[in-house]
Amino acid sequence: MSALDALWGLYKREVIKIYRRIPPLVMTFIQPILWIVFFGSSLNGLPKEALLQMFGTTNYVAFILPGQLATSMMFTGTFSSMSIVWDRRFGFLKKILVTPAPKEAVFFSKVLGAATRGLIQVPVMIAAAVAFGVVLPADALGYVEWIVGLMLLAIGFSSIYLLVAIRSSDWQLPQLVANILNLPLMFTSTALFPKNFFPWWMRDIASVNPLTFAVEIGRGLLLGDPVDVISLGYLAAFASIALAMGLLISRKYLTAE
Amino acid sequence: MSSEAVVAENLVKRYGDVTALAGISFSVHNGEIFGLLGPNGAGKTTTIKILTGLTPPTSGRAIVAGFDVVKNPNEVKRRVGWVSSEVILDDDLNAWENLELQAKLQGVSNWRERATELLKYFDLLPHAKRPVGNYSTGMRKKLEIATALLHSPEVLFLDEPTIGLDVNTRAMLWDLIRTVNREFGVTILLTTHYMEEADALCNRVAIINLGRIMAIGAPAELKSSVGGEVVELEVERPIDLSRLRELPDVVDVAAADGRIRITVRRAEEAIPQIVRVLDFAAVKSLRVEKPTLDTVFMKLTGKRIEESHMDYRKFYAMIRRARQ
Numbered sequence: 001m002s003a004l005d006a007l008w009g010l011y012k013r014e015v016i017k018i019y020r021r022i023p024p025l026v027m028t029f030i031q032p033i034l035w036i037v038f039f040g041s042s043l044n045g046l047p048k049e050a051l052l053q054m055f056g057t058t059n060y061v062a063f064i065l066p067g068q069l070a071t072s073m074m075f076t077g078t079f080s081s082m083s084i085v086w087d088r089r090f091g092f093l094k095k096i097l098v099t100p101a102p103k104e105a106v107f108f109s110k111v112l113g114a115a116t117r118g119l120i121q122v123p124v125m126i127a128a129a130v131a132f133g134v135v136l137p138a139d140a141l142g143y144v145e146w147i148v149g150l151m152l153l154a155i156g157f158s159s160i161y162l163l164v165a166i167r168s169s170d171w172q173l174p175q176l177v178a179n180i181l182n183l184p185l186m187f188t189s190t191a192l193f194p195k196n197f198f199p200w201w202m203r204d205i206a207s208v209n210p211l212t213f214a215v216e217i218g219r220g221l222l223l224g225d226p227v228d229v230i231s232l233g234y235l236a237a238f239a240s241i242a243l244a245m246g247l248l249i250s251r252k253y254l255t256a257e
Numbered sequence: 258m259s260s261e262a263v264v265a266e267n268l269v270k271r272y273g274d275v276t277a278l279a280g281i282s283f284s285v286h287n288g289e290i291f292g293l294l295g296p297n298g299a300g301k302t303t304t305i306k307i308l309t310g311l312t313p314p315t316s317g318r319a320i321v322a323g324f325d326v327v328k329n330p331n332e333v334k335r336r337v338g339w340v341s342s343e344v345i346l347d348d349d350l351n352a353w354e355n356l357e358l359q360a361k362l363q364g365v366s367n368w369r370e371r372a373t374e375l376l377k378y379f380d381l382l383p384h385a386k387r388p389v390g391n392y393s394t395g396m397r398k399k400l401e402i403a404t405a406l407l408h409s410p411e412v413l414f415l416d417e418p419t420i421g422l423d424v425n426t427r428a429m430l431w432d433l434i435r436t437v438n439r440e441f442g443v444t445i446l447l448t449t450h451y452m453e454e455a456d457a458l459c460n461r462v463a464i465i466n467l468g469r470i471m472a473i474g475a476p477a478e479l480k481s482s483v484g485g486e487v488v489e490l491e492v493e494r495p496i497d498l499s500r501l502r503e504l505p506d507v508v509d510v511a512a513a514d515g516r517i518r519i520t521v522r523r524a525e526e527a528i529p530q531i532v533r534v535l536d537f538a539a540v541k542s543l544r545v546e547k548p549t550l551d552t553v554f555m556k557l558t559g560k561r562i563e564e565s566h567m568d569y570r571k572f573y574a575m576i577r578r579a580r581q
Contacts, residue, residue, distance in 0.1 A: 002364035009361025013347060013354070020349045020388075091345040098309045098339045099362040100331040256311060 006101035007109055014083070014113025018120070028076065032121055033128050035068045036061055039192075040132060055194065056223050061132045066146070066218025067191030069125055070211050073118040073150050075182060077157030080114035081165035081174035088169045094256040107250035110162050111243060115154035122147060134222065142221040149232055152239040153214040159242035166246075166253055190215050210238045261320070262287045262412045262444035263308060268317035270303050270468075277303040279468040280317065285412070285446050285461075290438050292459035293448040294550060296565035300468040301448035302342070305414050308446070309339050322411040335363070338405030338443075342417035344397045348390035352381055352400050355389060356407060363408040375403040379433075395426040402433065406441060413437070415447040419454060431458055450562055452550035464554055466565060471557040480548045483556045484508070486524040487546040488531060490517045492539045500534040507531075 019025060040061040043051065048058045055063040084106075087093045096106055130136060164177045186192070188202055189211035195203050206212050213231040220227040263285035270278040278300045285291040293301045306312045308321050310330035319326045322336035346355050353372065360368030376382040379399040389397065398418070405413060418434065419427040435458065438445050449455050455462045456476045463473045472479055485508055492515055501510050501519060506527040509520040521527035524545045554562050 005361045005364055009358045012361075013350065013358050016354060017347075017349050091341060091343055092347065094311060094341065095339075095345045096362060098311055098334060098337075099359070100334045100364065101362040 002100070003102050003105055006099075007105040010096070010101070010105055010109030011112050014109055015116060017083075018113070018117050024079075028117060028121060029124055031075075032068055032072050032125050036065065036125065036128050036132060039068075040064050040129075054197075056225070059133055061129055062134045062222050063219065064192065065125065065129045065134060066222060067189070067215045069122060069150055069218060070153060070189070070214040071182075071186050071191050072121050072125075073115075073154040073214065074157045074185060074211060075178070076118035076121075077114050077154060077161045078174050078178040078182075079117050080110040080158040081161040081177070082171070083113065084110055084162060085165050085169055085171050085174060088257065089171065091256075093254075097254075097256045103250050103254040104247045106254060107159075107162060107166075107246050108243075111155055111158040111246065114158035114161075115151055118154040119147070119151060122150065137221060137224060139221060139226075142226060145229070145232055146218045146221055149214045149217040149235050152232070152235040153210055156210060156235070156239040156242040159239075159246040163242075163246050163249060166250060167255055169257070185209060185211055190219075210235060213238075260287055261285065262289075262322060263291075263446060264318075264320040265304070265308065266318045268304065268307060268319060269315045270300070270307060270312075271315045277468055278307075278314070281463075281465065281468070281470045283463050283470060283473055285444060287411075287444055288438075288442065289460040290434070290445045290447065290458055292455040292462040293446070293465050294450070294452060294455040294459075294462050294554075294562075295448075295465035296450055296562050298566065299450075299465045301450075301465060302416055303468075304465075305339070305416050305446070305448060308333075309337055309414055310334050335408070336411045338408070338410035338413045340398075340401050340405045340413070340415045340418065342420050342448075344394070344401055346389045346397060346401060346404070348388065351386050351388050352376065352392075352403075353385045355400065356404055359404040359407050365408045368407060371407060371409075372403075375406060379403050394422060395429060398422070398426070398430060399433065402437065406437065406443070409441075410443060412444045412446060415445060417449060418447055419449070419451065427454075434458055450566070452554065452562060456550050462550065464550070464557060466554075466558050472553065476550060479550060479553045481522070483548050483553050485520055485522050486527075486548065488519045488521055488524055488527060489544045489546060490519070490535075490540050491515060491542040491544075492517060493541055494539050496536050496539045498535075501531065504530045504534065 043060040051058050051060060057063050097103070126136070161174065161177065165174055188205040189209045190206055191211055195206050198206060213234045216227045217231050261284045265284070266282050267280045268278050269280050281300070281304065293304060295301055307314045308319055308326060310326045310333045313327050321333045324332040326333050347358070350358065356372040357368065360372065365371065373382070376385050379402070381396065381400055381403065384392070384396065389400065392400065415434065419430050422430065434445060437443060447458065459476060461473065461475050462479060464471045464479070474482070498510055498512060498517065501507055504527065506522045507519055508522065511518045519531065524547065551562055558565065
């Protein structure tokens with residue numbers, strides 16, 4: 001089918017760009033590793049009992065890894081909006097839109113591209129965490145749930161960021177939006193600290209923040225306290241709504257200029 | 258298939274208060290090279306955007322390759338190729354990957370053979386696996402034309418195909434455009450603000466200025482419409498001009514300050530006749546003036562093409578204001 005052909009062609013382009021553009025690729029891997037190395041080590045001086053009591057593990061890296069990966073999915077979502085802004089500025093969108101390829105395929109390919117860029121971090125980060133002494137449980141299904149959860153999170157956030165830039169050719173807009181959204185969402189999730197550290201109003205936000213759900217799935221796996229599969233359902237709903245909105249809106253409002 | 262590849266009827270395009278096209282009509286015959294000649298800002302690119310389905314007209318109708326651009330944009334898009342004035346390729350991809358993407362977007366199934374054939378034809382096959390970012394401007398332009406031909410379009414739109422190119426690359430591209438038109442049997446609609454380009458390439462030309470078409474015709478027709486060619490003689494002493502007016506190819510004779518301006522139909526044929534009837538011992542020099550499309554443009558608009566380019570900063574500022 002030609003719509004799927006178009007989607008495949010466009011997605012392939014996004015993937016080629018991921019591995020052929022070296023600086024952003026390096027950043028994609030270096031940044032999360034820096035998190036593990038520095039932020040992950042920042043609490044190592046605490047007594048083991050204190051760590052165990054606060055985080056449910058004696059290795060803070062095991063606690064931060066799922067948080068960091070979930071946050072990364074959100075951060076790399078920004079790539080979708082940057083990429084559409086550049087395609088518009090270079091005229092590439094015109095080139096796509098003078099073909100019969102559906103506009104939804106353009107939107108979806110950018111979302112999948114950003115999600116892919118996020119997900120390639122997962123194996124690298126897990127390996128880095130193992131190097132820092134994290135012990136991996138043997139639970140195949142648990143990993144599948146975790147990765148699917150991260151993928152849904154990435155799809156949801158990429159869709160939202162892409163929607164913001166659906167008609168823009170301002171290359172500063174994606175960064176602006178990312179700065180406004182990323183940090184509050186990260187701090188009001190359980191990515192860095194457990195919910196019981198928070199004041200009541202932040203706990204309320206944390207319990208609806210999609211980041212929290214993806215974090216908790218991974219943390220449940222690593223710390224041996226699996227969460228309800230309903231978390232995955234929540235993320236699926238988040239991703240589907242954001243994506244569906246994006247596809248509908250792009251069909252009507254995506255323009256070449 | 259009808260005999261017209263493109264029919265534009267009274268196309269109007271407004272951006273807020275700015276009128277980019279003030280109602281243009283023309284048609285392009287199947288198989289010809291048709292040129293839209295005019296200064297920057299005349300409405301050439303807007304016309305192409307409408308005809309390729311990229312933007313709808315404010316009013317008017319356009320039929321391209323047999324389909325209405327507003328009612329059946331996808332049918333039109335399947336049948337046209339478009340090469341922008343700025344080269345648009347993905348520099349991170351190689352030529353092969355750029356072609357593959359285009360194939361997927363156009364839904365071409367047997368694209369590999371077609372792509373190989375095109376790369377070979379355009380002498381790009383040895384460079385197919387090199388990132389396009391390393392290509393020369395001429396190669397990039399060729400690759401863009403190849404991508405536009407991948408799905409065997411009926412009509413190829415070339416927007417300012419040689420803008421910013423050096424003389425050699427331009428000559429190469431002119432040849433290429435002619436052979437593509439002939440060998441691939443594709444109708445070509447190109448825009449240009451180079452009169453010599455329109456003259457050299459196009460079977461017919463529409464002169465466009467300020468969103469209006471001023472004249473349409475074959476370059477030779479347009480040029481002869483402004484009064485033919487002039488043979489100018491510089492003479493040392495007054496000579497007898499009476500027999501000149503009897504010559505069949507002479508249209509008009511004017512003499513002043515030792516210069517005789519003879520307006521003729523075709524200088525090549527008129528000069529031998531003139532030599533026979535005038536006392537050439539008194540002639541110091543002979544000069545032939547042939548009208549160019551610029552002469553035509555000047556006659557129609559009162560300005561040269563170069564003087565008529567729109568101030569882009571003002572134009573975009575106007576559009577921005579209009580959109581707010």
